[in-house]
Amino acid sequence: MLEQTALDGDFAKRHLVNPVLLRMLGDLTRQRVLDASCGNGYLSRILAGRDATVVGVEPGQLLFDFAVEQETIAPRGIQYVQADLCDLPDLGGPFNAVIASMVLPAIPTWTGAMRACVHALKPGGLFLFTVNHPCYEQLWPTWREHGGYRTHRYLTEYEIPGPSGVDFHRTLSTYLNQVTSLGCQLTELAEPGLDPDAAIEAPTAIDAYVHLPNFLIVAARRTT
Template sequence: MTTQPTNEAAIQQWNTFPREAMEAMEPDGDFAKRHLINPVLLRMLGDVRGRRLLDAGCGHGYFSRMLAARGAHVTAVEPTDGMLAYARQKEDALGQGIRYVQADLARLPDLGGDFDAVVCSMVLPAVPDWKPAMRACVQALRPGGLLVFSVNHPAFEQLLTTWRTHGAYRLSRYLEEYEIPQTYAPAFHRPISAYLNELSALGCRLRECAEPGLDPGIAQEAQHTTPGIESYVHLPNFLIVAAERG
């Protein structure tokens, strides 16, 4: 009998994420987040000054700090000990007013009222029992509030490694759900329809889907250190979705 992965097991695996990797992503995340994900998230959120935002699955807190620097009132939730400790240390040093809460997204505590927007960036693919996590994000919103989430694009996962091997992208499994081994903890493949249909079931109205491509000039600058990066110009490695709570 195959043991089904659990959120608790995933959290323990992500607890092995090293501090030096967090420090290397200061101040605005890794290459993909800087050039592909962050600009779209910020555009979708719009002016966040004075708004109450939840960073759901904040990791080491880099995006929470970006939102706070733009004037948002940020509450951030993270289940892992190591990344949460790092985020709290940064808050102690910077004093941005970010409130950090340790919790599994699937079992959110009372966070003190509804939020104007919830950001859940690159989190759902790491959560085995993801539907309760998405439901909690939606329920944390005020009516009409905005949920913005990003995932590895289900049609183009492992884009870079596949491109390096074949000079093109190849995919043999899409419709089923399965684990994708990674360095620290697995990701979980699900088709796009799984995410969008769950949004609909939760009463959300889709506002926008984005599939960002990398600027060719940035790809050219990075090609010597990151072979295959030109694949990001031609195919989207990420899917970013904005939806309103009904």
């Protein structure tokens, strides 16, 4: 699985998340970028390919080892650091941009992780984070079963069991209020939908992603 997603992530990342993140980031030439909880390092490698100076932080041993191995095989100047987002070591100075993609929902102490990401930015730096859209987290299974989206609770935080561990449902306002309380100004929200042509081309895609957003992508700029 790590090898299959090493180039540009899975289907959803390729078609829904990556294009929006890269557009929001803009020109990365000589920009210092932190890939927070970088996983297997696929996004770090994409960013380095756009001339960014990249630091990737990953706590998981297997993922960290894979990312380091890929850097050894094909060096891109990426520095990988094994660390917890809530307890970041000295990473060599502040960053122009910090990205936390599909990370915060998996962290029980997520407010500490978000705070560390914001504090790692230069004043005026850009913080980007992506989460499963809080309104449509169960999009695929309910669409498959009912031909539409169904939910029976939203306002209460709860656990969502998954194949790789547990995620936590939190409301959209919870995430947005927290990032603004840390001295950031929201610059853009995105709720990407799947291109119908991509849905046809990929047998794993379903019609739901054409009609409803499964991801929320937030861009905020540090003002203090």
